[in-house]
Amino acid sequence: MSDRIKCRGDRCALILRPGDHVARQAMIGPLTHHGIVDIDGRVIHATPDAPGVVSDDLTTFAAGREIEVLQRAESDEEAAQVAARARAQIGQPFDLLRANCEHVAYGARGQRVSPTIAELLRLLRGR
Secondary structure (H helix, E strand, O other): OOOOEEEOOOHHHHHOOOOOEEEEEOOOOOOEEEEEEOOOOOEEEEEOOOOEEEEEOHHHHHOOOOEEEEEOOOOHHHHHHHHHHHHOOOOOOOEOOOEOHHHHHHHHOOOOOOHHHHHHHHHHHOO
């Protein structure tokens, strides 16, 4: 995965584009925190520390960590659609199993899933 785009600090504002699905290391453990870059450069993400889905500036989202672009829109039209779907989720409450940061980011890209929760459930079921 070395071909992925990564940035830290002020450099991110120059690299990230609207519609980018981005992630950074979570505050604890091996998890990652996901978001979508909006048309104004802010990041839309779900957090249990706030009222749920919020729009934060890059510095707040990054929390001092490196940001990685997981998926980039292929056109300006797709970027606008992804950003609009993410923006439509602002204000929705956080729910670890049904509305976490992965659900918001993947949902904005058209598939509302949480690979982390899906893997956890798979492990709990013993499959």
